[in-house]
Amino acid sequence: MQPFSAFNLFRRALGGHTSWQAQWRQPSLKSEYDVVIIGAGGHGLATAYYLAKEHGVRNVAVIERGWLGGGNTGRNTTIIRSNYLFDESAALYDHAVKLWEGLSQGINYNVMYSARGVLMLAHTVHDVQSAQRHIHANRLNGVDNEWLSPEECREFCPPLNIAKNIRYPVMGGALQRRGGTARHDAVAWGFARAADALGVDIIQNCEVTAIRRNAAGAVEAVETTKGTVRTKKVGVVTAGHTSVVMGMAGVRMPLESFPLQALVSEPVKPAFPCVVMSNTIHAYISQSDKGEMVIGAGTDVYPSYSQRGALHIAEHTLDAICELFPMFRRMRMLRNWGGIVDVTPDRSPILSKTPVPGLYVNCGWGTGGFKATPGSGNVFAHTIARDEPHPINAPFSLDRFRDGFLIDEAAAAAVAH
Amino acid sequence: MLIINCPYCGARPEVEFRHAGEAHVARPAGTESLTDEEVVDRLYFRSNPKGMTVERWRHVHGCGRFFNAVRDTVSDFFVTTYKTGEPKPDLEALKAGAAK
Ligand SMILES: Cc1cc2nc3c(=O)[nH]c(=O)nc-3n(C[C@H](O)[C@H](O)[C@H](O)COP(=O)(O)OP(=O)(O)OC[C@H]3O[C@@H](n4cnc5c(N)ncnc54)[C@H](O)[C@@H]3O)c2cc1C
Ligand SMILES: [Zn+2]
Numbered sequence: 242m243q244p245f246s247a248f249n250l251f252r253r254a255l256g257g258h259t260s261w262q263a264q265w266r267q268p269s270l271k272s273e274y275d276v277v278i279i280g281a282g283g284h285g286l287a288t289a290y291y292l293a294k295e296h297g298v299r300n301v302a303v304i305e306r307g308w309l310g311g312g313n314t315g316r317n318t319t320i321i322r323s324n325y326l327f328d329e330s331a332a333l334y335d336h337a338v339k340l341w342e343g344l345s346q347g348i349n350y351n352v353m354y355s356a357r358g359v360l361m362l363a364h365t366v367h368d369v370q371s372a373q374r375h376i377h378a379n380r381l382n383g384v385d386n387e388w389l390s391p392e393e394c395r396e397f398c399p400p401l402n403i404a405k406n407i408r409y410p411v412m413g414g415a416l417q418r419r420g421g422t423a424r425h426d427a428v429a430w431g432f433a434r435a436a437d438a439l440g441v442d443i444i445q446n447c448e449v450t451a452i453r454r455n456a457a458g459a460v461e462a463v464e465t466t467k468g469t470v471r472t473k474k475v476g477v478v479t480a481g482h483t484s485v486v487m488g489m490a491g492v493r494m495p496l497e498s499f500p501l502q503a504l505v506s507e508p509v510k511p512a513f514p515c516v517v518m519s520n521t522i523h524a525y526i527s528q529s530d531k532g533e534m535v536i537g538a539g540t541d542v543y544p545s546y547s548q549r550g551a552l553h554i555a556e557h558t559l560d561a562i563c564e565l566f567p568m569f570r571r572m573r574m575l576r577n578w579g580g581i582v583d584v585t586p587d588r589s590p591i592l593s594k595t596p597v598p599g600l601y602v603n604c605g606w607g608t609g610g611f612k613a614t615p616g617s618g619n620v621f622a623h624t625i626a627r628d629e630p631h632p633i634n635a636p637f638s639l640d641r642f643r644d645g646f647l648i649d650e651a652a653a654a655a656v657a658h
Numbered sequence: 659m660l661i662i663n664c665p666y667c668g669a670r671p672e673v674e675f676r677h678a679g680e681a682h683v684a685r686p687a688g689t690e691s692l693t694d695e696e697v698v699d700r701l702y703f704r705s706n707p708k709g710m711t712v713e714r715w716r717h718v719h720g721c722g723r724f725f726n727a728v729r730d731t732v733s734d735f736f737v738t739t740y741k742t743g744e745p746k747p748d749l750e751a752l753k754a755g756a757a758k
Contacts, residue, residue, distance in 0.1 A: 484704075485707075497704055551660075586702045642698050643695065
């Protein structure tokens with residue numbers, strides 16, 4: 242791998258930048274691997290990277306039916322924060338934030354992690370109480386989160402309208418200063434490049450069509466559109482398609498898949514300094530480094546694999562954006578798109594062993610898993626390599642539903658982004 | 659926005675309805691002798707199919723009644739809707755019909 246550095250940039254500039262190698266190989270599928278990861282989104286690629294880097298497991302394939310990073314990883318609004326209510330969640334998401342802080346150096350790829358602060362608005366008395374409860378719980382867990390008055394909110398985010406007579410007046414906000422954004426594509430590309438350099442084969446345009454189990458019930462192979470691959474360990478990291486892929490091994494999941502959409506505006510000069518979220522009225526906004534306003538909406542109300550959201554859902558979000566930020570009222574939107582998010586009953590993810598020996602699953606991130614990408618890959622790699630969960634993901638097991646240990650961020654937040 | 663055919667009121671826009679989860683998830687009889695797995699499967703586990711799904715809807719901003727629908731989750735096309743209490747349609751037959 243050619244490392245990125247100021248010196249290398251200068252040296253290759255002299256040659257007109259013609260001597261850079263491809264970022265990753267295009268290997269052909271081998272007939273056997275120690276571990277097969279299904280799904281080359283951020284979580285699958287990070288899992289492969291940490292398997293190779295921290296556990297010395299390098300004979301790994303990441304099999305992707307489309308192109309790497311083309312799923313939710315490349316479709317999300319990139320909000321990163323760790324101010325979740327419950328201890329288990331705070332530990333998981335804060336593990337990820339700590340990894341984000343050193344990730345660009347660690348994988349020698351600029352993922353543009355920008356801790357510009359995430360401000361979550363409160364519009365009702367209930368919102369205020371819930372935000373305060375989160376702030377206290379977060380502080381006990383060593384996670385930063387602070388309360389801002391409406392005036393302080395506007396100081397932190399000058400475009401914000403804090404007039405008292407609007408439909409959803411701002412009654413204050415919870416600010417996590419360590420929260421922010423990262424460049425979604427760079428996260429997929431950076432992990433792909435770093436994993437590839439450690440020997441991981443990333444196989445694109447290859448769909449897994451079956452998971453074969455031996456007489457004892459354990460995983461023995463996966464069938465793909467490019468042939469059969471023998472393996473004793475399979476990690477399923479397929480987001481919205483998890484029920485479909487787990488069904489290939491005969492395992493039912495506590496999941497439903499919903500379309501979630503986002504849209505971006507025409508690019509403008511720097512105008513928006515932070516990330517603002519409003520769970521109550523479903524509006525999430527930040528400005529990308531290209532200048533576009535990146536806006537996230539809510540999910541559709543029925544499960545679907547259609548990968549595009551309904552128009553009235555986007556309209557609802559834009560109503561809220563225009564009221565909270567009147568200066569965007571005449572701004573034109575350039576593109577909108579959808580992803581398919583896999584939602585669990587308690588809105589917490591599943592990183593777990595399964596009833597099938599050798600089959601592991603990392604899913605259920607729903608509307609909010611981008612923020613967890615490095616942490617998720619890190620603990621899931623541990624789970625696969627050691628055949629037992631890392632202490633951080635042990636509570637996020639599939640068994641928690643049977644045992645009644647839900648991690649109910651759904652009740653805590655109503656929406657998890 | 660989808661147009662949904664309420665079996666009582668006819669075709670109406672999606673915003674009048676509320677989705678109410680997978681249909682025909684029956685509570686098994688003999689609660690006292692069920693295993694944990696059987697209880698949890700009914701509570702939380704769903705088939706979540708890519709393709710034909712059978713689901714409950716409620717016409718909240720209309721007649722207020724629940725009914726069932728068969729929908730293709732890839733295209734969101736409603737294959738049919740029917741009244742609560744009527745049997746689950748034969749999906750294989752519907753698929754064959756839809757393919758024509
Ligand atoms: C519009 C939108 C906005 C969002 N905003 C945020 C946000 O602001 N903050 C946040 O934290 N999260 C957000 N999320 C959620 C976040 O995007 C996801 O939780 C996260 O990216 C999931 O990553 P992943 O690697 O698990 O899945 P993906 O990136 O979806 O990767 C799964 C991969 O599996 C592949 N696959 C599926 N089936 C097969 C098969 N049979 N064989 C081979 N490959 C297969 C798919 O092609 C896909 O590439 C948002 C999501 C959406 C859709
Ligand atoms: Zn009706």
